[in-house]
Amino acid sequence: MSQHRHPGAPGRAGAVPALPDLPEATVARLPEYLRALHNLADTGHETVSSEGLAGAAGVNSAKLRKDLSHLGSYGTRGVGYDVSLLIDQIEYVLGLTQRRAVALVGVGNLGHALAGYDGFASRGFRIAALFDADAGRVGEEINGLIVRHIDELARVAVEEAIAIGVIATPAPAAQAVADQLVAVGVTSILNFAPCVLSVPEGVDVRKVDLAIELQILSFHEHRKASLTALPATGGSALTALPGGLAVTEPQEAIGT
Amino acid sequence: MSQHRHPGAPGRAGAVPALPDLPEATVARLPEYLRALHNLADTGHETVSSEGLAGAAGVNSAKLRKDLSHLGSYGTRGVGYDVSLLIDQIEYVLGLTQRRAVALVGVGNLGHALAGYDGFASRGFRIAALFDADAGRVGEEINGLIVRHIDELARVAVEEAIAIGVIATPAPAAQAVADQLVAVGVTSILNFAPCVLSVPEGVDVRKVDLAIELQILSFHEHRKASLTALPATGGSALTALPGGLAVTEPQEAIGT
DNA sequence: TAGATTGTTAATCGATTAACAATC
């Protein structure tokens, strides 16, 4: 892309601009770059090279440059990237220039913790409402918010302009909750319940399953054990073995 | 693969068998298949087709068959898969035939919830120890476990044969905790702190960042908004627009 | 045998990476 023209930059005139078409893998990494950039800004850095930012974000620099090039990019050859310019750019693309309202459904064990999680507020979101189906929990105050009955979802969703629904109910309740969220116009759902949700086209679902993460780690433990236990090898054959799943330095390791 | 020979099946004679070399994407889906299979078993199904299991797991059947073929597979042409045989097979590959001990470090807001999360126990793991660096929290009982000071990690890790470490501390403390876990021989880490960990080769790290999940959803919200707001289109252009990121039915939607 | 369904093939697609020309 020649010069600094690019689709959907901040400072758009008039109509909402179309966003650049970003590869899904790139979208998933942008928040990580953003976090690293905020750290850099907080420690007084005004400029950073692709090498430096990539290191802070745990990826290699080729991948970082490729990702940023999709945004139209704001680097200066021979110099690097302007930290605060890049922050603005990524925040714009991710839609973080507005603070989105989140509704959390299910205030059991996990939901309780999510309701109090600082990381949401500090990274662009506002927990605007808590819901539960259990009448015994309705009325409870968590972190300054009153738990409401799920039947109030429709009214509150409009009042609070809910943009994202978080499901933290037991699995058997999750699909019904998803249906209710969709019915009131929510088109983005983060699902912590260990089950598959079926939703109409145009609704995005992301899933976080804590046990699945452990099971994936368990596979790698199992594999490492089966390698070290190879006949007539004994102890720490790990690094010596060919094709070992030995993981290279900064994270990203097994396909995060 | 002809007949039922395959690498690393249960019932291995003598030495620990090498595990099949599984694509990382396949490994990440096996737990989802396992969950679906348990549901099927609980509802009295003895057999399931690739079509049926794929539907229950939210993937297409070609992908499912391809994934299972990597295990050496246990289907019967014209019939389908034996549910309990496949459960055993997947549990074996994932290393779930032993109940792995998990140490949780950081019993703040999120750590507290994780310590009480049922899903770990029910899917093959045992939370064996809780740690915190804050002396004020040491001694507290959570879900039948006493919170210990992080300095006791080395002793307890050996006593309890800790296989997996879960980090639920604030970001600034996470790297030091990871170093301590590695020092006592832990080679699998699940990191909830929003930061990159650097670990030696042979140590696997997976990361769960709740705010990042919301930020990815925010991107998609932003994009949908930029589509519907296209000049002279007005309302719900979503389904009508070419190349829309409209998401097809059962989940998996945006690269889970 | 006829019908059903697996396991595999091969084509396609998207993501990663190293290398380097462009350019500050």
Place this chain on the structure above:
DNA sequence: TAGATTGTTAATCGATTAACAATC
């Protein structure tokens, strides 16, 4: 100008998918 670093190219790799031969 010389040195540094970006943005892009092109090669490679891994994952997905449809189609179908094998086979129960």
